[in-house]
Amino acid sequence: MVKGTTSFGKHSKGKTHIRCRRCGRQSYHITKKRCAYCGFGESSKIRKYSWMPYR
Ligand SMILES: [Zn+2]
Numbered sequence: 062m063v064k065g066t067t068s069f070g071k072h073s074k075g076k077t078h079i080r081c082r083r084c085g086r087q088s089y090h091i092t093k094k095r096c097a098y099c100g101f102g103e104s105s106k107i108r109k110y111s112w113m114p115y116r
Pocket of ligand 1: 081082083084085086088089096097098099100101
Protein backbone atom coordinates (compact mmCIF):
# COMPACT_ATOMS: atom_id res chain seq x y z
CA MET A 62 0.00 0.00 0.00
CA VAL A 63 1.09 3.54 -0.64
CA LYS A 64 1.43 6.01 2.13
CA GLY A 65 0.35 9.51 1.19
CA THR A 66 -0.13 10.66 -2.36
CA THR A 67 1.30 8.89 -5.28
CA SER A 68 2.16 10.57 -8.50
CA PHE A 69 2.54 7.31 -10.29
CA GLY A 70 -1.13 6.79 -10.84
CA LYS A 71 -0.87 6.86 -14.58
CA HIS A 72 2.30 4.97 -14.92
CA SER A 73 0.72 2.32 -16.99
CA LYS A 74 2.88 -0.21 -18.63
CA GLY A 75 3.48 0.01 -22.28
CA LYS A 76 6.43 0.50 -24.50
CA THR A 77 7.41 3.93 -25.57
CA HIS A 78 10.81 3.07 -26.82
CA ILE A 79 11.86 0.17 -28.91
CA ARG A 80 15.23 -0.83 -30.19
CA CYS A 81 16.58 1.62 -32.69
CA ARG A 82 17.63 0.21 -35.99
CA ARG A 83 20.48 2.64 -36.35
CA CYS A 84 22.12 2.96 -32.96
CA GLY A 85 20.85 -0.31 -31.54
CA ARG A 86 19.62 1.29 -28.38
CA GLN A 87 16.24 1.00 -26.79
CA SER A 88 15.60 4.61 -27.69
CA TYR A 89 13.35 4.60 -30.71
CA HIS A 90 10.09 6.25 -29.73
CA ILE A 91 7.15 4.40 -31.19
CA THR A 92 4.64 7.22 -31.28
CA LYS A 93 7.08 10.00 -32.02
CA LYS A 94 8.79 7.80 -34.56
CA ARG A 95 12.22 9.02 -33.75
CA CYS A 96 15.15 7.81 -31.78
CA ALA A 97 15.88 9.73 -28.62
CA TYR A 98 19.52 8.80 -28.81
CA CYS A 99 20.64 9.21 -32.39
CA GLY A 100 17.68 11.08 -33.84
CA PHE A 101 16.82 8.37 -36.30
CA GLY A 102 13.50 9.12 -37.99
CA GLU A 103 13.85 12.81 -37.36
CA SER A 104 16.72 13.57 -39.63
CA SER A 105 19.06 11.70 -41.86
CA LYS A 106 21.95 13.06 -39.92
CA ILE A 107 23.18 11.23 -36.91
CA ARG A 108 22.81 13.18 -33.72
CA LYS A 109 26.22 13.68 -32.26
CA TYR A 110 27.06 14.46 -28.70
CA SER A 111 30.30 14.49 -26.85
CA TRP A 112 28.98 12.07 -24.29
CA MET A 113 28.46 9.50 -26.97
CA PRO A 114 31.07 6.80 -26.63
CA TYR A 115 31.56 6.23 -30.30
CA ARG A 116 31.84 8.27 -33.49
ZN1 LIG B 1 18.98 5.46 -32.53
